Amino acid sequence: MNGAIKRIGALFYARNLEFVRDRAALVWNLAFPLLLVIGFSLIFSGPPKPLVQIGVLGELSPAYQPLHAIPLLKLIPYDDEGRGQLKVRHHQLDLLLSPARGHYWVNPDAPQGAMAEYLLRQTVFLPLVKESLSGQAIRYGDWLLPGVIGMNLMFSGLFGVGFVIVRYRKNGVLKRLRATPLSAAEFLCAQLLSRVLITLVVSLLVFLVAYWLLDVPLLGSGWLLLLIALVGGAAMASLGLLIAARIQNEELASGLLNLISLPMMFLSGVWFSLEGSPAWLQAVGARLPLSQIIEAARAVMLEGAGWQQVAGPLVQVILFALVCVVLGSAMFKWSAK
Template structure:
């Protein structure tokens, strides 16, 4: 009874080995899948230039007399630095800070101002801590006129070991996987079509499911290797520390890989040459990386651009991995991005199948 199962598995593994050997031997593919994006990881890990920042988004939780009773001149200076909203729910406020929807949540415990801040933007985190300390010091002098009455307690909502590299790794990894999956699928479909391999496979005693399964398994395997390399380099050289339900990044990455494979299939379906397919995939993926926060945060971008980024699959892949790898979110935080990516992949694959032609005309 085991013989038929073995015979069915043989073409799958033979095709998978052939595809993997082709990928490894293609130095250009290996360079753009691993080395090129890794260069960006090293760049952002070693060099971080100063960035200008706008107002600090603050959530004031409950009654905070230190802020509510500021003198007029101090209140004007405070308003120039902070954009304040009020809330009575501390857990919700901290959750907003953790997700990047606010920069700091403050509460007052006796004579201590407790600030829960985020390190998503290191430059703004430094400004937040400095401005709050100046607020406390100034209030001690202006309001009491006595020795220091108020004190400041600053608490990060993320893991204490958090470093700037935490926030660059998920975005650069998402871009690397997107580029590898899209380019690989686009180049494969056009290469096989131009060499008539698709027709020969159609006539061979190999099912379409086996061919697709082999291609998908190799692409997913490459994505997992990319993930291991990125995490390894980040941990060894830049102090990367995974937090929360980081293991959910694995299934999220797999779904993301399938999503960008569908984009590669679409690029291969609408073009007539292998070079054209790769260029079309690059045209789709590279701008998406800039518009999805792979290279820099989008908080300072115009609101219309931030809204537009929500329809881009790479934005959801980046945010999902950031949530589970860095922000300490539970495993459920990856479910909505996975659903979006799966639906996007299904729709684009159906469109690609509709446009696909066996022969180049």
């Protein structure tokens, strides 16, 4: 047992030293996500877009159908009243309407809330009950930061584990390691631990710099956010391990990693929300592990969610990581032949 721990520790140290000495990879992992957050915060700072968004709980009756004819009005269906109200509080939704109850919610501090209410009153001639919801606006940079951290976890885990293992196999490093007392499980464990540590440190630095420079909110527990990053990093590294278990050349590995990472990045809500997109597309995106990581991080940062609110997504991500590790370990191949 002690021998296995020493071997894992030695390989863990060697892999971290290799990463630190690779200055290009080090600067890329540290600077790229931070520059993305700052850049998008500057680009999207300023007045809100002149598009009125109204959330709808349930189906619209015929009396509400004229709303569809308003050119600058976007109707977004909601099943969860609490989630819709939270969007109104955060200025991410101009108005929430419940046609069945004849009730609507609006934020009096939202710049476009009054316009949404005016359009509703001028179009629908029914007695409606108004309720005000107050809350602080969420800037695009605040909303973007968890997505950028999640994207960094994904790319660092997939390429930092998957691509490196394929390179080791192609260069004969794995073949030489096989001649040592090191077992496959010990090698894979060291690779995963090293990558999780690196992604965790990078994510923490990016968050702290953004927190100090951009004043992003953290309404929930910082320790819970750190746990989400830890679980997310482990899941993405495990997926990279599974992909690289038997691949023998870097070109194929790069293609497969991009084939998996790029759709996941766009369907997981890194840059924009999928609300208003087709239901089947939202369903596909919600099943992705990166979506669950980002949604959990946003819930903690922007909504003050606690352990119970994010337990479901975290358990699913942990199960996903375990499945990838088990399959990757079973399929792992030392040599290229």
